[in-house]
Amino acid sequence: MRLIQLLAINTWREFLQWMAWRAFLITMVINQAVTPLLGLAVWSAALPGRTGISTYYVALLVVQLMTVSYEHHTFANGIYSGEVSHELLKPQPVVITTLGTNLALRIWHLLVGLPIIIVAGLIAPLSFELRLVLLAIPAVVLAAALRFLFTYLLALSAFWMQQAHGVVGFGESLIFLLGGTAAPVMLFPEQLRAVGEALPFRAMLGLPAEIAAGSLNGAQIVQGYAWQCIWLPVLALAAIIGWRRGVRRYTAVGG
């Protein structure tokens, strides 16, 4: 209960903080929206008349804005600047601040990105089914958790090197290529599709959009959720180990 309260406090604080950077937020949202919109344009042209594709990419745009993670800017920069020392003195787990920033940024991305979503929805032919949209909501939550853990894990590399931005950038490229932005995983060649479905990148981004767009049957939805549930503890455990080792190194070499 106290953790939830702390998370709410930190999210509130970071929401206020980012309100002051609204112009920067607009550029961030546009950056995040570009790739799903590009996918929408390219794949709508490649497969004309398929409403499923445009529905998928509009859903992907929403998922992208709701799962966006910038721990290489927020958390990793705090390690480089020594700001994390302030966090170590607070009577709360350090990750709470990072998570609060993450949630605040996602709320802002959704709010600022809403006009883009509406315009995309008006232009592209869509066919959403309420039942499937509701079915996709838990997948969005899990995807958001997975993407945070993945980015946070890569950002922890800042404890050992000065190039955490590059490490996270590489991870972002993998999400772009294998997560369903460059191409929907359902359109991958058959052998690659099996790999794409099993890797965590689709679980972080493409899966909720596929469910909402009606691209998956019941068994495939269950399988998708199963992969999310498998990757969640794996990434969580890796993040916990990474944090413990990182903070041990930080507290051993100087704050």
Place this chain on the structure above:
Amino acid sequence: MALISVQGLTMTYQAPVRQAGLKAAVVSLFHREYRAINAVQGISFEVDAGEVVGFIGPNGAGKTTTLKMLSGILQPTSGEARVLGCVPWKREPVFLRQIAMIRGSQPIGGAGELTVLDALRFQQLLYEVSHSEFQRNVAELTEMLDLQPLLERQVRALSLGERMRAGLALALLYRPRVLFLDEPTLGLDVTAVRMLRRFVADYTRTTGATMLLTSHYMADVETLCKRIMLIDKGQLAYNGDLAGLAITNSPYKVVKVAVADEAQPDWSSFGEVVEAEEGKVALRVLRQEVPAVITRLLAELSIADLSVEEPPLESVIDQVFREGVVRCA
């Protein structure tokens, strides 16, 4: 009873080193070499509840490293420490709720776009300060630190002195029992320094908080601390009261004399002249010779004013660091 207890605390950093040049750079990719930097070497001390202790030393002596270990930011290589009965580097919430560390170089961390009042509200929620206590403490801190003009301003737009005032208010809002102040007057103007010293003295007196203070300004230490610890090259060189430092480490006293007439005596026959201007002189005199010198001065000259003082703290400490004269109390 000791609130802070330190036994053999040691911090050794492993700093990567290599020779200059391309060959050495390539070799270092495969075979990294490290050099041990002994920041703190087996120091031991205790601080009782309510004590205000100055932690003095030259740059790189290990002051800040020690404070960081005691506040839980750094984990020592070896040794033990207990603050409020807790091992600091375990960073248990019960410990973190009762301490505050304020660094002059970075008085406030976190969201710079928030106003000072927003930041105070965040502290209230983080440290679970009740509404009534929050109101009372904010009112008190606002008066003591002249915070009213700052409350509605964004933290990032504050000057260094204003940041320090706001940082103190944020740190003291939850009434920590132990304060670690690391160079709190760094870069502040004279007025801000005076205000800060007065505030810290009032705060520790009224709340009974225990404080460990590092500073390069001896006036900070003389104003606030009865006891000091000198640290040099990671080792404690002195641990005792201020007066004792001068007595044990300086064999001299300073005798200041002003003559009533225009006499121009040979001052060097009384002691070493350290300062001289028309009709006034400051003499460095061996402690045991002070009574005899005063007797001679009074007998031989027409004296308008005479005082005997301990040598300035700066010069005593400088002597300790330069000459390694160490006499722990």
